[in-house]
Amino acid sequence: MFILAEDTQRTQGKDAQSSNIQAGKAVSEAVRTTLGPRGMDKMLVSDSGDVVITNDGATILEEMDIESPAAQMIVEVAQSQEEEVGDGTTTASVLAGELLAEAESLLEDDVHPTTIVEGYHEARALSQEAIDQMVMDAELTTDRLESVAESSMTGKGTGDIEADDLAETVVASVEQVTGDDGVDRDAITVRTQTGASSSATELIQGTVLEEEPAHDAMPRDLSDASIAVLDLDLEVREANIDAEYDITSVDQLEAAVEAEEGELRGYADSLHEAGVDVAFVTGDIEDRVASYLAKHDILAYESVGDSDAGALASATGARTVGSLTDLEAADFGAADRVRVEKFGEDELTFTEGGAASEAVTVFARGGTEHVADELERALNDALDVVTAALDAGGVVPGAGATEIAIADHIRGSSAAIGGRKQLAVEAYADALDVIPRTLAGNTGMDPIDALVDLRSRHDSEGVAGIVAHGQTGEIADPHEEGVLDPAAVKREAVESATEAATMIVRIDDVIASD
Ligand code: ADP
Ligand code: MG
Numbered sequence: 001m002f003i004l005a006e007d008t009q010r011t012q013g014k015d016a017q018s019s020n021i022q023a024g025k026a027v028s029e030a031v032r033t034t035l036g037p038r039g040m041d042k043m044l045v046s047d048s049g050d051v052v053i054t055n056d057g058a059t060i061l062e063e064m065d066i067e068s069p070a071a072q073m074i075v076e077v078a079q080s081q082e083e084e085v086g087d088g089t090t091t092a093s094v095l096a097g098e099l100l101a102e103a104e105s106l107l108e109d110d111v112h113p114t115t116i117v118e119g120y121h122e123a124r125a126l127s128q129e130a131i132d133q134m135v136m137d138a139e140l141t142t143d144r145l146e147s148v149a150e151s152s153m154t155g156k157g158t159g160d161i162e163a164d165d166l167a168e169t170v171v172a173s174v175e176q177v178t179g180d181d182g183v184d185r186d187a188i189t190v191r192t193q194t195g196a197s198s199s200a201t202e203l204i205q206g207t208v209l210e211e212e213p214a215h216d217a218m219p220r221d222l223s224d225a226s227i228a229v230l231d232l233d234l235e236v237r238e239a240n241i242d243a244e245y246d247i248t249s250v251d252q253l254e255a256a257v258e259a260e261e262g263e264l265r266g267y268a269d270s271l272h273e274a275g276v277d278v279a280f281v282t283g284d285i286e287d288r289v290a291s292y293l294a295k296h297d298i299l300a301y302e303s304v305g306d307s308d309a310g311a312l313a314s315a316t317g318a319r320t321v322g323s324l325t326d327l328e329a330a331d332f333g334a335a336d337r338v339r340v341e342k343f344g345e346d347e348l349t350f351t352e353g354g355a356a357s358e359a360v361t362v363f364a365r366g367g368t369e370h371v372a373d374e375l376e377r378a379l380n381d382a383l384d385v386v387t388a389a390l391d392a393g394g395v396v397p398g399a400g401a402t403e404i405a406i407a408d409h410i411r412g413s414s415a416a417i418g419g420r421k422q423l424a425v426e427a428y429a430d431a432l433d434v435i436p437r438t439l440a441g442n443t444g445m446d447p448i449d450a451l452v453d454l455r456s457r458h459d460s461e462g463v464a465g466i467v468a469h470g471q472t473g474e475i476a477d478p479h480e481e482g483v484l485d486p487a488a489v490k491r492e493a494v495e496s497a498t499e500a501a502t503m504i505v506r507i508d509d510v511i512a513s514d
Contacts, residue, residue: 009512016510017107020070021100024504027066027074028097031057035090036399036439037154037468041374053370055156056377057089058082070504077500081492085392086384087152088489091435092497098434099501102427107505111420117502119424122417123410124498126425127432128491130409134396134463135487136479140389145171147482148389149382151398154468156378169203170382173360174390176205183387187357189311190379192364192372195344200365201375206335206352207311208361209280213340213347214300215290220340222299225277227333227351229309229318233283234267234302236260261288267324268292274327278338278351280304280312299338301349317356388486397478398485399465400436404458406494407432439466443473450475 004010011019033040034055044052044063052063058078066072077096078089103116138144149167156163177187191208213220267289271279278299285293285302293300304312313320316333336353362379366372389395396402410429414422433451440450443466450466450473457464457475465478478484 004511005513007513009510011510013508014107016508017113017505018104020068020504020507020510021104023068023071024074024100024500025097025104027061027064027071028093028095028100030064031060031078031090032094032097032438033442034060035094035435036442037151038443038473039090040442051370052373054374054377056374056381057091057093059377061089061093069510070507073500073504077496080496081489084492084496085388085486085488087381087388088485088493091489092493094434094438095431095493096497096500098431099428099497100504102431103424103501103505106424106427109423111423113505113508115420116424116427116505119417119421120428120498120502120505122421123425123428124494126410126413127406127428127494130406131396131402131487131490131494133409134402134405135394136396136484140394142171142175144395144482144484145174145386145389147484148395148486149386151483151485152382152385153378156374156381165199166201166379167382169201169362170379171386173203173362174383174386176360177358178390182391184358185383185387187359188383189359189361190364190376190383191348191361192366192376193343193346193348194366194369194372196365196367198364198366198371198375202363202365204350204352204361204363206350206354206361207308207315207359208363209301209304209308209312209349209351210346211301211304211308211349213349214281214285214302215287215294217291217294218299219297220299222277222338223336225299225335225338226275227312227316227318227335227338228271228274228276228279228327228331229304229313229316229320229333230279230281230324231283231309231320231322232281232324233285234264234281234289235284235286236263264288265292268296268298270324270327271298272296274332275329276332278335280309282306282309299340311359312351312354315351315354315357315359317354385486385489388488389484392486392488393491394487395484396487396490397463397465398483399467399476399478399481400439400454401458401463401465401478402485402490403432403435404454404464408458436466439468440473443468444471445473 041055042060061075061078074093077092081089081092106116146167149170150163153163173188177184280301282304316335318333319331321331334355335351338351340349364375366375407429414425437447441447453475463477466473467476467481
């Protein structure tokens with residue numbers, strides 16, 4: 001009896017498992033060479049010819065046009081990793097692929113999928129225990145946080161700026177928005193602008209607006225500015241325009257024009273009388289109003305986006321007002337300085353030293369669009385990891401040291417498990433070796449020798465990783481070398497990789513309708 005439509009494709013049992021596993025492995029294989037400081041970049045070209053050059057796992061997988069549903073699950077691993085902690089996307093996908101490869105051999109040895117899933121879940125719990133033990137006791141000083149930022153950025157195409165300079169900017173910005181309630185990550189914005197090399201990247205104490213003044217004759221640099229954020233249009237009201245139709249004589253026309261002019265001048269006058277120096281307006285500003293404002297030496301912007309207007313209001317302490325009639329001094333914000341600067345074709349407005357919030361902007365520069373974009377991704381990752389280190393449970397040694405320690409902990413506990421499940425638990429430990437092995441390979445070391453050396457150094461010293469140094473790597477203590485990752489990144493990588501791998505292993509029937 002046929003219960004499915006004729007064009008339905010169905011794969012069952014071992015075939016289904018095997019093709020899903022292959023697809024998942026292939027995806028993780030694709031990002032493997034980008035792992036770590038000596039990882040390579042990928043160039044992704046879309047149908048329309050757009051090019052993205054990146055080292056970022058989540059970006060690569062997002063740009064790749066992946067169709068297989070099992071492969072799509074690995075893409076989701078990277079996405080959830082990116083959403084939860086902002087870094088570790090390559091680690092999580094590579095780990096998921098290796099868990100699938102290990103599962104494949106277990107299936108060949110007739111270990112039941114359910115047993116694999118149970119074993120993997122047990123190993124995942126052991127992994128979290130091991131991560132807890134690896135969390136560094138020492139205080140998270142500025143220096144250590146800079147190490148965390150740096151270890152997330154090395155290997156990214158950040159142009160001519162060194163990761164340690166960027167790390168300083170990243171940590172300085174996070175420290176500025178850290179209060180009793182932790183890090184206010186949303187108060188940090190990354191803005192990119194081409195036209196200068198990335199070493200010109202700087203931290204702005206305030207916001208950067210991508211808008212030009214409404215009139216050329218407006219001032220371009222103001223100190224101790226009083227700021228209004230206006231949610232309205234500064235133009236002739238509709239009613240007056242309709243009135244024009246009733247005009248029958250020249251006198252009436254002149255009177256109407258006069259009235260209109262008066263209304264427009266009135267807008268500028270009332271802002272001037274209220275003491276406004278800078279007005280950010282979400283609606284339109286009619287040219288004549290702009291010119292009256294310029295005569296009053298008021299700097300004004302039109303069509304300011306809602307999110308920019310919101311950020312400016314919260315940074316300067318201004319209250320957004322919807323009408324000029326109820327304008328009061330209490331509605332105004334303040335900033336130490338508002339200045340307009342020209343960057344090639346673009347004009348940007350810097351509002352610095354706002355009275356209310358600690359909002360900061362990392363103003364990232366790049367020689368080309370590609371460099372600026374990759375720098376922006378690297379900066380956002382670094383901001384996320386520093387935030388995760390401060391807000392979500394400290395740091396662990398990087399460079400594969402934590403993965404080796406987790407594997408060691410799992411192997412040490414697996415003897416007590418027994419039965420076939422023990423095989424799955426041990427396979428999980430073997431899968432974790434993929435991280436140091438891949439780091440070693442990408443660093444130009446022999447992956448097998450490096451892993452053997454790493455294990456023995458781990459046994460004798462407790463903490464050891466594959467630390468990249470210039471063109472090569474060496475086995476060393478990542479604490480001493482300043483290679484630190486947030487514990488939250490490792491925790492999430494273990495969770496999301498296990499989740500995806502076990503989900504794929506459990507499937508034994510793929511029913512696809514066309
Ligand atoms: P992910 O997308 O997983 O963050 P990355 O390419 O950023 O991938 O690589 C992260 C890995 O590189 C982490 O395991 C981190 O500890 C390691 N790493 C960072 N800096 C160094 C270094 N100097 N030497 C060795 N490993 C490093
Ligand atoms: Mg990273």
